[in-house]
Amino acid sequence: MSLQIQANHFTTALYLLLDESFDNVHGLFLDKGTSLFETLATVSAEEASIPVGGRCATLAAQVKHTAFYLDVVDREVRSGQHGQAEWGKIWRETSAVTPQEWEGLKTDLRESYDRIKQLIADTAEWPSEYEIAGAIAVVAHTAYHLGEIRQALCTLKR
Numbered sequence: 001m002s003l004q005i006q007a008n009h010f011t012t013a014l015y016l017l018l019d020e021s022f023d024n025v026h027g028l029f030l031d032k033g034t035s036l037f038e039t040l041a042t043v044s045a046e047e048a049s050i051p052v053g054g055r056c057a058t059l060a061a062q063v064k065h066t067a068f069y070l071d072v073v074d075r076e077v078r079s080g081q082h083g084q085a086e087w088g089k090i091w092r093e094t095s096a097v098t099p100q101e102w103e104g105l106k107t108d109l110r111e112s113y114d115r116i117k118q119l120i121a122d123t124a125e126w127p128s129e130y131e132i133a134g135a136i137a138v139v140a141h142t143a144y145h146l147g148e149i150r151q152a153l154c155t156l157k158r
Helices: 007-022 036-040 059-079 087-093 099-122 129-156
Strands: none
Touching: 007 036, 007 099, 007 129, 036 099, 036 129, 059 087, 059 099, 059 129
8 A cells, every 4th residue: 555645636636626716616615606716706896996894905905816826836836946925015006996907807816727727737746745735725825815705795795
């Protein structure tokens, strides 16, 4: 009996978790109809522009931050270089959005997500625990911000 996880088993499980997080709920950890893109489809630009709570960011900033995170992971894994990213800029600069800007943010998120899926497809072997942890962190990070967005919507749509 092998004590190692086969790369294809890990990759298949990772795709399944990402698919649940972004597109299609499989019942692993989300309720039906609550994936990120399903949730964002119900949000108007006006709602995306409202700061949640007294000192929290807008939903638009949450979406932009999530795409930025995916882009940083993609860049760092592909380059092998782990540098400093300007994490605070999005939170400071993203506020109200027009309907066109809102659609653009959702499109950017979709493109960032597609790059992450391609990164996984391009990864024949997982060279170390760092890369595996990074891949798992994409799911955890996205799930965290999905929770933030869904909680904010509960507040906004009361």
